[in-house]
Amino acid sequence: MKIIVQKYGGTSVGTTERIKAVAQRIKGYIDNGYSVVVIVSAMGKSTDELVRLAGEITAQPSKREMDMLLSTGEQISIALLAMALHEAGLTAVSYTGSQIRMVTDGNFTNAKIHSISSEKIHDALRSNNVVIVAGFQGVDRDDNITTLGRGGSDTSAVAIAAALGVRDCEIYTDVDGVYTADPRIVARTRKLREISYEEMLELARLGAGVLHSRSVEFAKKYDVRLHVRSSFSSEEGTIVTSREEMMEKFVISGVTAKSDEAKVTIRDIVDRPGVASKLFGCLGENKIYVNMIVQSTGHDGKASISFTVKKDDLARAKELCGGLKGDLGGTSVESKEDIAIVSAVGVGMLSSYGVAGRMFEVLSRENVNIEMISTSEIGISCVIDSKYAELAVKIIHKAFLEENQ
Amino acid sequence: MKIIVQKYGGTSVGTTERIKAVAQRIKGYIDNGYSVVVIVSAMGKSTDELVRLAGEITAQPSKREMDMLLSTGEQISIALLAMALHEAGLTAVSYTGSQIRMVTDGNFTNAKIHSISSEKIHDALRSNNVVIVAGFQGVDRDDNITTLGRGGSDTSAVAIAAALGVRDCEIYTDVDGVYTADPRIVARTRKLREISYEEMLELARLGAGVLHSRSVEFAKKYDVRLHVRSSFSSEEGTIVTSREEMMEKFVISGVTAKSDEAKVTIRDIVDRPGVASKLFGCLGENKIYVNMIVQSTGHDGKASISFTVKKDDLARAKELCGGLKGDLGGTSVESKEDIAIVSAVGVGMLSSYGVAGRMFEVLSRENVNIEMISTSEIGISCVIDSKYAELAVKIIHKAFLEENQ
Numbered sequence: 001m002k003i004i005v006q007k008y009g010g011t012s013v014g015t016t017e018r019i020k021a022v023a024q025r026i027k028g029y030i031d032n033g034y035s036v037v038v039i040v041s042a043m044g045k046s047t048d049e050l051v052r053l054a055g056e057i058t059a060q061p062s063k064r065e066m067d068m069l070l071s072t073g074e075q076i077s078i079a080l081l082a083m084a085l086h087e088a089g090l091t092a093v094s095y096t097g098s099q100i101r102m103v104t105d106g107n108f109t110n111a112k113i114h115s116i117s118s119e120k121i122h123d124a125l126r127s128n129n130v131v132i133v134a135g136f137q138g139v140d141r142d143d144n145i146t147t148l149g150r151g152g153s154d155t156s157a158v159a160i161a162a163a164l165g166v167r168d169c170e171i172y173t174d175v176d177g178v179y180t181a182d183p184r185i186v187a188r189t190r191k192l193r194e195i196s197y198e199e200m201l202e203l204a205r206l207g208a209g210v211l212h213s214r215s216v217e218f219a220k221k222y223d224v225r226l227h228v229r230s231s232f233s234s235e236e237g238t239i240v241t242s243r244e245e246m247m248e249k250f251v252i253s254g255v256t257a258k259s260d261e262a263k264v265t266i267r268d269i270v271d272r273p274g275v276a277s278k279l280f281g282c283l284g285e286n287k288i289y290v291n292m293i294v295q296s297t298g299h300d301g302k303a304s305i306s307f308t309v310k311k312d313d314l315a316r317a318k319e320l321c322g323g324l325k326g327d328l329g330g331t332s333v334e335s336k337e338d339i340a341i342v343s344a345v346g347v348g349m350l351s352s353y354g355v356a357g358r359m360f361e362v363l364s365r366e367n368v369n370i371e372m373i374s375t376s377e378i379g380i381s382c383v384i385d386s387k388y389a390e391l392a393v394k395i396i397h398k399a400f401l402e403e404n405q
Numbered sequence: 406m407k408i409i410v411q412k413y414g415g416t417s418v419g420t421t422e423r424i425k426a427v428a429q430r431i432k433g434y435i436d437n438g439y440s441v442v443v444i445v446s447a448m449g450k451s452t453d454e455l456v457r458l459a460g461e462i463t464a465q466p467s468k469r470e471m472d473m474l475l476s477t478g479e480q481i482s483i484a485l486l487a488m489a490l491h492e493a494g495l496t497a498v499s500y501t502g503s504q505i506r507m508v509t510d511g512n513f514t515n516a517k518i519h520s521i522s523s524e525k526i527h528d529a530l531r532s533n534n535v536v537i538v539a540g541f542q543g544v545d546r547d548d549n550i551t552t553l554g555r556g557g558s559d560t561s562a563v564a565i566a567a568a569l570g571v572r573d574c575e576i577y578t579d580v581d582g583v584y585t586a587d588p589r590i591v592a593r594t595r596k597l598r599e600i601s602y603e604e605m606l607e608l609a610r611l612g613a614g615v616l617h618s619r620s621v622e623f624a625k626k627y628d629v630r631l632h633v634r635s636s637f638s639s640e641e642g643t644i645v646t647s648r649e650e651m652m653e654k655f656v657i658s659g660v661t662a663k664s665d666e667a668k669v670t671i672r673d674i675v676d677r678p679g680v681a682s683k684l685f686g687c688l689g690e691n692k693i694y695v696n697m698i699v700q701s702t703g704h705d706g707k708a709s710i711s712f713t714v715k716k717d718d719l720a721r722a723k724e725l726c727g728g729l730k731g732d733l734g735g736t737s738v739e740s741k742e743d744i745a746i747v748s749a750v751g752v753g754m755l756s757s758y759g760v761a762g763r764m765f766e767v768l769s770r771e772n773v774n775i776e777m778i779s780t781s782e783i784g785i786s787c788v789i790d791s792k793y794a795e796l797a798v799k800i801i802h803k804a805f806l807e808e809n810q
Contacts, residue, residue, distance in 0.1 A: 016458055016461035016462050019462065020462065050481070053421060053481070053485060054484075054485065054488060056421035057421050057424065057425065057485055057488045057489050057492060058488045058489070058491065058492040061488045061491075062487065062488060062491055064498070065484045065485075065487040065488050065491075065499060066484070068480060068483065068484035068487070068499055068501075069480075069481060069484035069485065071480075072477035072480045072481050075473060075474075075476075075477045075480075076455065076458070076474060076477050078473065079459075079470045079471070079473035079474035080458060080459065080462055080470075080474065082467065082470040082473070083459055083462045083463045083466045083467060083470050083474075084462050084463070086463065086466075086467055086470075087462060087463040093469070094470060094473055096473075096550075098503060099548055099549075143504055144504075145501075
């Protein structure tokens with residue numbers, strides 16, 4: 001049995017017309033001898049509508065009841081898709097997360113998958129059914145309905161592919177693949193034929209990913225090859241796979257910019273062990289996510305630490321730093337909101353020298369000042385003034401992705 | 406623990422404002438020391454909206470998938486009501502039919518309840534929760550979601566009361582009780598303080614019931630006392646209970662008229678055993694529900710049979726009768742659509758002579774011709790020309806319910 005797992009996002013099943021189109025696409029696979037397992041999201045904006053209803057009742061809805069409420073969205077989609085497949089002449093059966101025993105922890109609204117029982121899916125496939133599973137939802141060990149949080153349906157799809165031992169999982173979304181840069185910024189952007197899990201994770205972290213990092217981590221862990229593509233066309237999208245499997249490795253496969261973070265700097269901190277851990281330990285305990293961290297080389301036993309946090313967390317982060325300042329021996333806490341983080345991501349960096357240097361050169365040629373630099377195995381990020389964000393993406397893209405390829 | 410079971414219909418939870426009002430009503434019971442188990446329907450017209458979506462996809466939706474689809478309506482209501490109860494300062498937890506193991510047969514869209522596990526409800530009550538259960542839905546033995554058909558949420562409520570061994574079940578609806586006649590027809594109609602299960606069943610059969618017959622049968626079987634009342638007022642409604650428990654028994658407690666049936670007459674059938682069983686056996690096999698049946702006394706070994714069927718089934722019924730006519734020896738199949746069935750219902754008839762005669766006299770006084778008569782233990786029904794339906798209800802109500810009481 002040649003099984004393929006497909007996931008259709010909210011836009012792909014946004015109307016009954018779209019659901020019928022999805023049924024036709026699935027029929028194409030069945031006609032070609034595939035057995036198909038489909039994971040679907042809630043229809044278009046239906047989740048927003050449910051959130052609105054809850055908001056009319058309370059400002060602080062119980063998370064358990066939110067999951068009870070929101071999980072209905074996917075249940076509606078699976079039933080309608082089953083009907084559309086029947087109408088297309090196929091046999092099909094739909095299952096909720098509970099029915100296939102998608103067992104999660106009890107962390108409502110952001111649950112983690114523990115296990116999936118693949119038996120029911122296998123049985124239904126053997127009876128020639130298209131198997132439709134509600135994405136985004138599961139049940140905890142006490143049979144309470146849970147949801148998986150952002151990108152949850154992608155994670156459901158990957159987890160089901162892994163549980164079935166299926167290598168290929170198609171992720172249908174409203175874009176037709178992963179691009180080297182945002183097409184709204186860069187005219188000569190290209191769709192990538194392939195990208196590695198690591199690059200995809202880096203892009204997700206940088207806010208430019210089509211997929212949520214959790215689903216990519218899952219795919220990497222269980223070696224599930226993702227095919228990110230559009231349900232509005234038959235064109236090939238982008239394959240997300242292991243580095244080893246990639247046909248060609250570009251030095252840089254994507255350039256991104258994000259503007260949702262702010263920079264905090266504490267000056268003249270005493271330069272001794274334990275200071276950084278005290279600071280970031282405190283921020284972590286207060287659930288403030290810190291992205292980039294740079295510590296300047298000290299002089300006179302003093303150093304400065306700069307880091308970036310979500311703009312939403314800035315006020316709280318400054319408050320906490322203010323409280324710690326005395327302990328740390330810092331003289332002042334400064335912040336800057338109009339920054340952008342411009343990044344270049346690519347597995348090819350690993351085997352290519354001088355990428356960072358070339359990137360800095362490209363920026364300096366246009367007089368873009370770099371305020372912070374951070375590098376990872378497969379990425380380089382620079383904090384710059386937010387007004388240069390688009391320019392920076394354009395010139396880095398041009399230098400690495402347009403001229404030499 | 407003083408437990409009360411309450412069921413709120415679609416109008417009672419039609420908007421988030423209404424849901425908040427229901428939460429306040431429940432709070433009143435909690436403040437008075439009750440433990441409350443609440444069964445809710447889908448919000449207002451939300452089921453219609455789901456049916457519309459299915460209709461956009463297929464004219465013949467799979468019943469299993471219809472149940473998957475429609476059961477989301479109640480799931481939305483229970484989550485929102487739980488949130489509203491939390492907002493009102495109460496602890497509350499919601500459960501789907503699946504979660505309380507409301508196990509039914511596998512007859513999708515019209516399933517019958519086999520068993521309920523009361524353990525989860527008892528546990529939650531012991532932890533001081535208001536327990537909210539999705540009405541209308543269950544699961545079959547293979548964990549497929551089922552729905553209970555028309556009046557399903559009332560049946561859920563009664564079944565849960567029975568499973569918990571609770572005597573009292575309040576049914577909140579958009580009318581404030583059971584009336585002696587339709588107030589749109591009869592000006593001097595009265596709300597009944599009490600009515601027996603049998604009368605309520607007869608009214609349901611005659612299409613005038615506030616409750617579906619299945620829930621009343623359940624209530625009768627398990628001796629659950631129903632209180633039919635409005636969620637829009639604090640007034641007492643109507644208690645549905647056993648005849649033995651009723652304080653006073655009226656000769657007639659209700660007068661109804663229905664116009665959704667048509668009459669079929671087969672003339673000159675051979676008058677011998679087996680003829681009626683052949684005819685009605687055939688109609689039954691074809692799932693045509695026959696309400697009234699009258700066979701005229703034969704002469705010359707011939708008889709006529711008249712019966713009523715739903716107007717929707719008339720064409721098919723005539724076709725079947727036409728096919729059987731030769732076998733039965735009938736000469737012609739006639740039908741009449743513009744009829745009404747006017748009925749008087751009351752347990753008091755059992756101990757009161759001459760009710761039928763008085764009813765016929767009342768009708769004849771106004772020159773209303775009676776085309777068929779059928780009597781049951783607690784009801785008399787007459788088929789008359791549909792144009793006299795309202796008049797008939799008025800004069801029978803006047804004779805039995807206004808003049809002598």
